Amino acid sequence: MGRVAIIGVGTTPFGSLYRDRDATRSDYDLAAWAFAEAVADAGIEKDEIDGLFTARVGSYNRMADMLGLQRPTVINGYEAAGRMSGVAVQAAAAMIESGQATTIALVYGNNGRSAGVKYGGDAYSSPTAPYDAAYGMTSPGAYVSVMYQRYKHLFGAPEDALAPLAINNRANGALNPNAVMRTPITTEEYLAARFVAEPLRLFDYCLINDGGVAIIMTTEERAKQLGGPVITMEATAAAGDLSNFYSSRDFYYESAKSVADRVYQRAGITRDQVDVAQIYDNFTPTILLSLEGFGFAQPGRAWDWVRDGRIELGGELPINTSGGHTAESYMQGWALHVEAVRQLRGDQGERQVKDAEISQYICVAPIVTSHIFRRQS
Amino acid sequence: MLTVDDYWKRCADGEFAVQQCSNCQTWRFPLSPLCPVCLSREFSWEQPSGKGTVWSWIRMHQRYFPAEDFEVPYEVAFIQLDEGPFLISGFAAGELPQIGDRVEVVFEMNKRGDQLLPKFRTAA
Numbered sequence: 131m132g133r134v135a136i137i138g139v140g141t142t143p144f145g146s147l148y149r150d151r152d153a154t155r156s157d158y159d160l161a162a163w164a165f166a167e168a169v170a171d172a173g174i175e176k177d178e179i180d181g182l183f184t185a186r187v188g189s190y191n192r193m194a195d196m197l198g199l200q201r202p203t204v205i206n207g208y209e210a211a212g213r214m215s216g217v218a219v220q221a222a223a224a225m226i227e228s229g230q231a232t233t234i235a236l237v238y239g240n241n242g243r244s245a246g247v248k249y250g251g252d253a254y255s256s257p258t259a260p261y262d263a264a265y266g267m268t269s270p271g272a273y274v275s276v277m278y279q280r281y282k283h284l285f286g287a288p289e290d291a292l293a294p295l296a297i298n299n300r301a302n303g304a305l306n307p308n309a310v311m312r313t314p315i316t317t318e319e320y321l322a323a324r325f326v327a328e329p330l331r332l333f334d335y336c337l338i339n340d341g342g343v344a345i346i347m348t349t350e351e352r353a354k355q356l357g358g359p360v361i362t363m364e365a366t367a368a369a370g371d372l373s374n375f376y377s378s379r380d381f382y383y384e385s386a387k388s389v390a391d392r393v394y395q396r397a398g399i400t401r402d403q404v405d406v407a408q409i410y411d412n413f414t415p416t417i418l419l420s421l422e423g424f425g426f427a428q429p430g431r432a433w434d435w436v437r438d439g440r441i442e443l444g445g446e447l448p449i450n451t452s453g454g455h456t457a458e459s460y461m462q463g464w465a466l467h468v469e470a471v472r473q474l475r476g477d478q479g480e481r482q483v484k485d486a487e488i489s490q491y492i493c494v495a496p497i498v499t500s501h502i503f504r505r506q507s
Numbered sequence: 508m509l510t511v512d513d514y515w516k517r518c519a520d521g522e523f524a525v526q527q528c529s530n531c532q533t534w535r536f537p538l539s540p541l542c543p544v545c546l547s548r549e550f551s552w553e554q555p556s557g558k559g560t561v562w563s564w565i566r567m568h569q570r571y572f573p574a575e576d577f578e579v580p581y582e583v584a585f586i587q588l589d590e591g592p593f594l595i596s597g598f599a600a601g602e603l604p605q606i607g608d609r610v611e612v613v614f615e616m617n618k619r620g621d622q623l624l625p626k627f628r629t630a631a
Contacts, residue, residue: 251571258537258595260511264617264624265584266567266577267595276585280563283606328566328580374537375593377563377585 133362134223135353136503137233138172138346139468140164141308144459148310148339154244157187160342161239162196168235168344173356179346181225181234183218185464186210193237204231210240212412215463216491216499220366222347223501233348238464243340257374271335271413272327273376278415279329281381285430289329293320294436295414296333296456301442303453305481310339311457334414336455343464345471350506360506361474364488365396368499376496385498386423393490397502401425404502405486406473407447408466410493411454420494448483463493467501474505509538515622517552523612523625525592527553536592557612558630559588561604576618586610586627599628 142163147153161184169176182199184190185208194200204225208214215238222234248254250269262268281287297320303309315333323332353360371378371385378385394401401424409420418432426447427435440446452458452469459465470489472478491501514537517524525536530547534555541548561584568580582603584596598604599613610627617624 248571250569254571261514261537262595263572264622265595265597266572266581267583268571269569272565272567272583275565276563276583279565280606283563325566325568325580328568373593375585379562 132227133350133364134226134347135350135360135362136345136471137174137348137353137356137358138168138344139471140167140169140171140344141461141465141468142167142342144308144310144339144341145312147341148243148337153340155241155340157239157241158193158196159239160241160340161187161193161237161344162342164239164342164344165197165235165237168346172346173358174233174346179233179235180204181222181231183208183222183234183236185214185218185236185238186462187237187239197235197237199235202231204234210462212410212462213493213495213497213499215467216493216501217368217497219345219347219363219467219501220368220499223363223366226347226349232352233346236345236347237342238344238461239342240461241340242338242460247338249338256376269327270376271330274413274415275327275330277377277381281415281418281430282329285433287433290317290321291433292330292334292414292418293317294441295411295417296320298436298441299411299450299454299457300333302451302481303457305443305479306452306458309453309458310337311453330413330415333456336412336460337457339459341459341461341465343461343468345464345467359475361471362504362506364399364502364504365393366499366501367392367396368497370497372496378496381419381422382494382498383419383423383429386420386494387425389498389500390424393500393502397504399488399502403488404447404490405488406451406470406483407449407490407492408451408470409449409454410463410466410495411450411456412460412462412495414456416494417449420492423494423498424492424500443481443483451478451481451483463491467491470501470503474503476505509540511538513552514538518614518625519623521614521623522554523557523614524552524554526550534588534590534592536588536594555588555590559586559610559612559627561585561606561608561610561627562587562593563606564598578618584627597624597626599626602628604629
């Protein structure tokens with residue numbers, strides 16, 4: 131069985147769309163925009179695509195019709211949850227490996243800003259929302275804050291423990307011409323920012339912005355015919371840690387460790403070989419939990435591990451080189467996948483990790499996913 | 508069909524009750540049509556001990572709800588009942604137990620004055 135390759139990635143502008151605050155945009159339009167970019171990037175004819183996966187957009191019917199892909203062999207439609215980006219990419223790889231389809235386009239559109247999405251309050255739904263609301267509890271960020279408060283208490287993490295994560299994202303965003311937030315921040319600015327759900331502060335939170343992302347995957351064999359750098363997906367793994375709450379009793383440690391063990395084993399690498407990682411960061415604490423679950427740092431110690439520049443460009447493990455969800459764009463993991471591929475192509479200018487050959491995507495959430503990507507020489 | 512009102516109407520009477528499986532005695536919250544352990548649909552509303560432990564808590568600063576309902580900032584508690592289930596709640600007025608502290612249920616009226624809520628205070 132041959133490997134799967136990523137041949138096309140496309141993103142809408144993020145920064146310029148964010149600055150135009152009056153515009154009203156459609157999720158389909160944003161997804162279609164990114165799709166056209168990804169097709170051009172891949173250098174293939176659109177008709178070669180025989181699989182369509184959609185995410186966040188309301189209807190795959192409408193999306194397929196808009197893109198002129200009315201008769202794909204495989205169709206999947208995914209909900210608007212960030213954990214689903216890794217799940218969708220994993221499923222697409224499995225479909226290609228098993229021969230269900232040869233070339234799959236994954237398209238994602240997010241008009242959260244135009245639509246005024248708040249991720250909290252009366253309109254917010256969760257399994258316990260009808261109970262939580264009576265106590266003023268709402269939003270995924272508040273649940274992650276509940277989990278982080280306990281982490282902080284158990285492991286003695288100081289008040290500025292998350293600052294290096296927020297600072298790193300902003301520093302990388304400053305080097306990304308397409309990022310929404312391009313101004314670096316300091317520890318003092320991080321600490322001076324308002325609390326949202328204490329202990330989490332403003333800069334611990336992802337952005338809410340409009341944008342679209344598309345990814346085109348196919349066989350390694352087909353990728354080699356296209357002439358560009360061949361970026362393969364070496365391995366993928368997932369594990370659920372599902373409950374009614376976005377708070378894991380063990381900080382997602384066991385599920386993350388299980389994914390780590392499988393993804394490195396399948397890829398035939400050790401974590402030391404990862405040149406650059408894109409780590410899901412809807413809220414900064416998830417980066418700490420990821421670094422611990424995947425074995426980069428000891429349990430309860432990642433806040434200390436990240437303090438000395440290890441995660442910065444030029445460090446031992448550069449992470450979220452595009453600026454992640456708090457600086458580049460909140461595309462729910464989709465744009466992190468794109469950055470994982472772009473870093474391996476080696477053309478990311480000032481934010482390029484030198485000679486990156488292996489990149490990893492990590493999402494620690496109620497569905498933990500991870501993939502290893504590699505540039506083939 | 509079970510609705511969230513089945514829970515809240517008991518609270519309105521000052522009764523903190525959750526579902527308990529009639530087959531295997533597993534307690535469950537939130538409302539669910541069947542037992543997640545044995546899949547039995549037979550259950551009764553029972554009052555747990557009302558004792559639990561503070562798993563964590565936060566202080567909400569963001570205004571997600573109308574000011575008539577909540578004055579920001581306010582604390583939200585995440586409690587594990589001795590019987591197993593977790594639930595979001597609040598601390599009794601003037602109380603701020605810490606993570607790991609033993610707590611017990613106490614009823615308090617909400618800010619609007621139209622709903623009696625089970626909350627938690629440091630256990631006696």
